[in-house]
Amino acid sequence: MPDRVVVDRIDFREALVFPRVFASAVGALQPPRILLATFALLCLIVVGRAYDVVRGPSVQPAGLLATSRTSVDSAVASDVARRVAREALPMDRRPAGADGFGGRVNVEEVRSALLARRGEVSGTELEAVQRAIERLEPFRGKGAFDALSTAIGSRFDALVAGVMTLDMRAAAAALGDLLLTIPVAMWREDWIFAIFYLVAGGMTLGLLGAAIARMAALDLGKNQRISPVQALAFVWQRPSNHALVPLWPVITLLVLLPVALVLGLLGRVPGLDVLAGAAYGLALFFGTLATVVLLPWLLAMPMAIAASACEGCDGLEAAQRCGAMVYRRPLHALLYVVCAIVAIALTAFVVDLVATVAIELTASFMGLSAGSGTMASAGGARLLAPDAMEAAPAFGASVTGSLQSVSVGLVRLWQGILQSLAAGAVFGAICTTATAAYLAMRRTCDEQPFDDLWEPGAPAGVRAASADHAK
Secondary structure, rough: OOOEEEEEEHHHHHHHHHHHHHHHHHHHHHHHHHHHHHHHHHHHHHHHHHHHHHHHOOEOOOOOOOOOHHHHHHHHHHHHHHHHHHHHHHHHHHOOOOOOOOOOEEEEHHHHHHHHHHHOOHHHHHHHHHHHHHHHHHHHOOOEEEHHHHHHHHHHHHHHHHHHHHHHHHHHHHHHHHHHHHHHHHHHOOHHHHHHHHHHHHHHEEEEEEHHHHHHHHHHHHHOOOOOHHHHHHHOOOOHHHHOOHHOHHHHHHHHHHHHHHHHHHHHHOHHHHHHHHHHHHHHHHHHHHHHHHHHHHHHHHHHHHHHHHHHOOHHHHHHHHHHHHOOHHHHHHHHHHHHHHHHHHHHHHHHHHHHHHHHHHHHHHHHHHHHOOOHOOOOOOEEEEOOEEEEEEOOHHHHHHHHHHHHHHHHHHHHHHHHHHHHHHHHHHHHHHHEEEEEEHHHHHHOOOOOOOOOOOOOOOOOHHHHHOE
């Protein structure tokens, strides 16, 4: 079959590049790319979980997508914690204030006391303690990364469902939450985590995302495949270039932040608040400049990671290059983004469908003989929805209960591995379609072919086609 289809002297494969963006997601399903993408995703998760372990709960129980925290919510949580402590804990184990009617009772203190109590009891008393712990769960604060991942997961599922059902309003709302609502809510709830994860998670994404982008670029441009080890070796030659790509545009906020902080402090002082109001226009001016930089960057950042892998340029040049292309051809950029979103949604639907059917099919056949044993806890996966696996049942004997918990944990581990691979495939599709979108934008703006990629050893930014012509 010929590589080119020419009709009336028009090479449609070169004239219409957007189908290549749409079709590029198929390449993300290659096993080597799935493994590398899963590794990258797990690294991002480890960074976030480590913060939650150190910091503890810092986000309201309702999560990032709920309304702002209110005193009524905290009062209800305190009242529930007081009642649970009185019902399930002996008097000498109850936190301070649990026996009175004034003051607040900390949910985490009551839960810690219940967890300690659970290891000392058995039988019906153990079941009562377990029920008390479950009553506290809706009122517990969430870790910052836990809340972030939950919010992103729910809105991404809504985005996929909107695309699959052709509900563009729901898909647009989900995309708006992903790009704007969730980041703003995260900043308000825990700005320390927002800065930490922007730096640590962004650098991780820049490094490993560039490795996936390099694999995708060689596959799309030259029909050449490299292993994940080779891709990581390519990235490691210039790690700072790739790691800093997601961070450069955010530097624009360093101009706005000091002005906004000073005006905020002045606004708290009677008399000086008038001066703060008069100078608010200055902060708004810097805010507008930051918006002009950051809005296209929300769409161009994945492409900039691909640019560093395709051109060998540093992070600042990659950011400038992609931002300039978006402003130069905004409608083309929007077209490629729509193609990428549809391709990613279809990939997510397919891999989630495979993982869900595999988990439920295995659990259904095991259920024929599992009875109430360990294997009865398998399954519970739902298409485009959070898992709903039941907790391990409580047993009277402590040894038996411990073994049961280990067995259920192993079942969940294996299911989690399959679901992690599915999530890795989706993450790989994001990086792959972003690479295809960058190559398409480059082709549209500069007529640079897909196979014109930077090779190690050549000066950064030198076009391979030009170098070959010079020879």
